[in-house]
Each structure stands twice: as structure tokens, then as C-alpha cells.
Amino acid sequence: MKKDASTWISSGLVLLVFLMLWQWGPVVLGMPEYVFPQFTRVVQEAGHMWSNSDLLGHFWITTLEVILGFVLGSLLGIFFGVVLGLSPKTESVLSPYILALQIAPKVAFAPLFVMWLGYTIYPKVLVAILIVFFPVMINVLSAVRTVDPDMVNLVRTLNAGRFQIFRLVEFRSAMPSLFSGLRIAATLAVIGVTVGELVGGNKGLGYLLVDAEGQGNTAGVFVAIAGLTLVGLLAYWAVVWLERRVLHYIPRANVTTV
Template sequence: MRSARVRAGLGSVVLLLAFLAAWQWGPGWLGMPEFILPRFSRVVAESLRMWEQESLLRHFGITAFEVIVGFALGSLLGLAVGVVLGLSPTTESVLSPYILALQIAPKVAFAPLFVMWLGYTIYPKILVAILIVFFPVMINVLSAVRTVDPDMVNLVRTLNAGRWQIFRLVEFPSALPALFSGLRIASTLAVIGVTVGELVGGNQGLGFLLVDGEGQGNTAAVFVSIAALTLIGVVAYAAVVWAERRLLHYLPRAAVSTT
């Protein structure tokens, strides 16, 4: 197993180096102008300039904060609603049309509305992230709670367990693998939600830098912003994977999602 992981890691590194080499020398070989696809070294130089002159680290921190808050609040809301709907089919019948309508509505359309309500602050970006994160977590938890092994529930009931004890000892632990599957998806969607909010009505954050670079025709700055957003998403996803492995270490490897 360890040797397989080492080979996989080496393969990923080789692939990354090949990609960077193609990015560095490919545009020149193809005669592609810098304003369409800048070389990798040009993007690195632009990132250093933005770090010194445009407070890249501050904008990175603002976006990362919005992603963390939006992801956390959206996940908690999705978990709570998923549990409630999973335990109460009647409540699901009443609320599911409205939840479905909220999910179908394009989230981009909400961003200008939130900006009109809350101004050019961090709150519209967080709200868009919450909306996008909510549904995958909710639907995963709902499905998991509904498919709990009834024999396990009956066994705990024979031991005179109350409703809360059944949920704590059987239903919630059974839903954890599905919850983390939803959290993996949500960790990447949170970055998308925040970016949409910053693109529509931002005066700070990486989305703002991306729009600013596009307005100036600075393609390298756009690539820097995209790379920084990708880094936030990768770190968020890795944090969820780490938490999953720590909390679900008791499950067989086949039952735990792979990276």
C-alpha cells in the first residue's frame, strides 16, 4: 500500500512538472501572444508584483475567510435540515417543493440581490456560498438517515433506548460517511459561491482582483487569481478528507471515500 502511494505521488509530481513545462514553453512554440496565454514564468512574476503592490495576501485572506464561513454555515444548515427531513417524512413532504425550487433557482441571480440588500460587504458572498453548499450536504444526510438499517434501530429499542439515544447511537453515526461525501462536494462549491459573489459585487477578494485584471487586459493577473482560488479549494477539500479519515477511521477502507 505504501509503495503504491509513493508511485502515485511520483506520478502526480511528474505530471505536474510536464504541465508546467508545457505551459512555460508551449505558448512560444505555438506563437501565441502573451495577452492570450502568458508563460508560467510571466504568471509567477505577476504574482510577486501583486503580492507587493496590490495586497494579494490580504485579498487571499478575505476570500479564504468567506469560503470558510460560508462552508461552515451552509454545512451546518444542510446537516440540520437533512436530519429533520430524514426523521420526519411529513415535514419533507411539506418543505421539499420549496427546497427544490431554491436549489433550481440560479444562484448567480441571487448575488446582485444580496448586494442590493447588504451592500459591498462580505455578507453577500457568504450568503451565496451558503446557498450553494446547503443542498449537497442536506440531500446526502437526508438519504443516509432514511436508509439506516432498521434492524439496528430495533435492536437499540429493545434496550429501552429513547429517541435521542437512537439518533445518537445509530442514525447519526450511520449518516457520517454520506455527510462527508456531501462535505467534499460542498468544500469546492463554497469557493464557486464566494467567487460568484465577488465577481458580481465585490471591491475586495480574489474575485475582485480577477475582474480588475480582466478590465485591464492583464491575463497574467487573471491566472494568478484563478490559481489562488484553486489553492483555497484544494486546501478546503484536503481539510475535509483529513477530518473524514480522523473521524471514520473505524470503517473498513472500502466504505470510506477515496481521494
């Protein structure tokens, strides 16, 4: 659903108030720059990092890592969600191990991946895959398990084979839940990549964040955080855009619009 003019104006006013508080709040509260820099100081630092620290290059490296981690983690989640959803016995066998993998703190894996794979793109992508995998898998598994049996029986009476039942009924029924999982996964992928870059990165926005923190450059930390937030927003909006085109057949009242 498209936002009307009043919604856009209201959103713009909220942003304006936020920026005004950011600009003059530290001055009113007497906060030194190294604690909470003003908005204009952060903008100046962003320009400096753009010119001298290759901010755009680091931004695209992080974006690439997020895309790879999100896509690969989502594909694994879809695959295991479908397999476990269609085979309760397989779920009984594998679910303890999948649950253990989910419970294990992902931050703890990042140093291990760096030790194995070095300061490359692969540790960051692997951490993102681990974080993305579970929400996608759970959503798909639950959706496949709750398919209307009457619809399955109806298609079966039309002499549909097992793959046709899956393609026409089970997978289509799982699509709304799948995209709900993908929305969550899009933001979690940024967290996974950031953790990897913080632990063992020599490129990317996470690396810039650590570098700025080491220099006591609070404005630079804010720039890196803003860049990571932008990457997350772009990933989320991409999923929303795709959802609206894939699920165009579902009434708008049943499709979330955030």
C-alpha cells in the same frame, strides 16, 4: 491510505509535464501574452501582485468567506437533512420550496444580496451558503432514510430513547454520506464566494480577477484563478483530513482516498 513513493513520483512528473507545456506551449503555438501568458510570466505577476496589490490579504479574505459559507451552509444542510429524513410529512410540505430554491440560479441572487447588504462580506457568504446547503442536505436526508431498521429495533430493545437512537444509530450511519456531501460542498463554497466577489466585491481574489480583466492583464487573471484553486484545494483537503479522523472506525477499503 498513504501514497507510496511511486505514486508521489508519478504525480510530480505529471505536474512537471504540465508546467513545461504551460511554459513553452504558448511560444510553440505563437500565442501572444495577452491571450495565454507563459508560466514564468504568471509567476512574475504573482510576485508583483504580492508586493503591490496585497495578494495575500485578498487571499485570506476569500478564504474566510469560504470557511464561513461552508460551515454555515453545512450546518443548515445537516439540520434540514435530519429533520426531513426523520419526518416524511415535513419533507412533503417543505420539499417543493427547497427544490425551487435549488433550481433558482444562484448567480441571480448575488446582485440582490449586494443591493441589500452592500459591498461587504455578507453577500458572498450568503451565496456560498445557498450553494453548499443542498448537497449536504440531500446526502444526510438519504442516509437517515436508509438506516438499517434492525439496528434501530436492536437499540430500542435496550430501552434507548429517541435521542439515543438518533445519536447512536441514525446519525452515525449518516456520517459517511455526510462527508461525501461535505467534500462536494467544500469546492462549491469557493464557487459561491467567487460569484459574490465577481458581482459585488471590493476585496478578495474574485475582485482581483475582475480588476485584472478590466486592465487586460491576462497574467493577473491566471494568478487570481490559481489563488481560488488553492483555496478550494485547502478546503477539500481539510474535509478529507477530518473525515479520516472521524471515520477511523470504518475499514479503509470503504473510505475514499482522493
